Amino acid sequence: MTEFRRVDALPPYAFAEVERLKLELRRSGEDVIDLGFGNPDVAPPEVAVEKLREAALLPRNHRYSSSRGLPNLRAAASELYRDRYGVELDPETEITMSLGAKEGLVHLLWVLLGPGDVALVPSPSYPIHLFAPGFAGAAVQRVPALDFVAGVEEAWEASQPRPRVLLCSFPHNPTTAVADREQLQRLVDFARERQLVLVHDFAYADLGFDGYRPPSIFEAEGAKEVAVELYSLTKGFSLAGWRIAFVAGRADVVGALARLKSYLDYGSFQPLQIAATVALREARDRPAEVAAVYEGRRNALCDGLSRAGWDVARPQATMFVWARIPTGELAQDFAVRLLREAHVAVSPGSGFGADGEGYVRFALVENEQRIAQAVRGIRKALAQPT
Numbered sequence: 001m002t003e004f005r006r007v008d009a010l011p012p013y014a015f016a017e018v019e020r021l022k023l024e025l026r027r028s029g030e031d032v033i034d035l036g037f038g039n040p041d042v043a044p045p046e047v048a049v050e051k052l053r054e055a056a057l058l059p060r061n062h063r064y065s066s067s068r069g070l071p072n073l074r075a076a077a078s079e080l081y082r083d084r085y086g087v088e089l090d091p092e093t094e095i096t097m098s099l100g101a102k103e104g105l106v107h108l109l110w111v112l113l114g115p116g117d118v119a120l121v122p123s124p125s126y127p128i129h130l131f132a133p134g135f136a137g138a139a140v141q142r143v144p145a146l147d148f149v150a151g152v153e154e155a156w157e158a159s160q161p162r163p164r165v166l167l168c169s170f171p172h173n174p175t176t177a178v179a180d181r182e183q184l185q186r187l188v189d190f191a192r193e194r195q196l197v198l199v200h201d202f203a204y205a206d207l208g209f210d211g212y213r214p215p216s217i218f219e220a221e222g223a224k225e226v227a228v229e230l231y232s233l234t235k236g237f238s239l240a241g242w243r244i245a246f247v248a249g250r251a252d253v254v255g256a257l258a259r260l261k262s263y264l265d266y267g268s269f270q271p272l273q274i275a276a277t278v279a280l281r282e283a284r285d286r287p288a289e290v291a292a293v294y295e296g297r298r299n300a301l302c303d304g305l306s307r308a309g310w311d312v313a314r315p316q317a318t319m320f321v322w323a324r325i326p327t328g329e330l331a332q333d334f335a336v337r338l339l340r341e342a343h344v345a346v347s348p349g350s351g352f353g354a355d356g357e358g359y360v361r362f363a364l365v366e367n368e369q370r371i372a373q374a375v376r377g378i379r380k381a382l383a384q385p386t
């Protein structure tokens, strides 16, 4: 049998059983409320979609584009950072485009790590955070996601050889943990002292609730000397399918990634880049509106579950609710039971690494009425003996 070493080493897809059962129920005509996959459902900014249509009509926009991103697009990202965070980023040397934060992260870790290296990674985690170092031949030293800043030092001490990369992500998927500026400063200082490259996945930059605005890593002093940050249009601008994000910050790291990517791709379809530029410049209010939609859903879910006797932590950010399983069942068993008995799909916490056992993650990707319907089903399922 042919060996596929890189993919054979990956564990079986942890969400597969829930996905299979969900499709089976739907095929048999059941109405399943899908709060599993965090696939944004909020409408994209109209002004950007209009621009996309217009740009797609021009033949010249169908040629190869640039893997670094059009100069105007990088300039628009730089303007966003300046206006929102008071941070200056040179669009020529300190910003490069990626095909979503996910692709950017994988290739960034390819550039930063090699066989024998170690990366510090939060656990549980968005799965690719735990697997991307392995694609580069490197190992992962896990850091508890819910106590990340305090846990980093211990994880560093425990790691042999010493880690080269510190990966972090606030607001965090799946735990919804957030970090304040002082905590980010501690991570930056730690990275500087230990000569680590700090990688901050800022995919949920735009999704803060109750007036909370997640800080950028570059609001910490000296961050640009040690850190790169990934900012994506997926969540805040609800443009998941467009695959447009940026890797910004430390110039030598950004330059090395841009060099690698010049060998790998030609960037997103040019009309998407042009329209994304318009989104960043002309739809600046959109992320706050999108966040308000998720906030309403968070309220519907957390309040509803609480009335059903399941008290869950109320997230300050992201598009998720990370809930401790109230019955003591294993995450996979509980997720399957919710699907069978309540017709609600959720992600078992164990799919985000062993440290996610005991939890499920709700993605807030159905409207408030559907969430209320989900809660009614869950209330009944919780009342059943297990």
Ligand SMILES: Cc1ncc(COP(=O)(O)O)c(C=O)c1O
Binding pocket: 038, 099, 100, 101, 102, 103, 126, 169, 173, 201, 203, 232, 233, 234, 240, 243, 244, 245
């Ligand atoms: C932490 C984190 N990073 C990156 C991504 C993917 O973002 P993008 O669509 O920009 O690749 C997600 C999506 O769920 C995520 O949760």
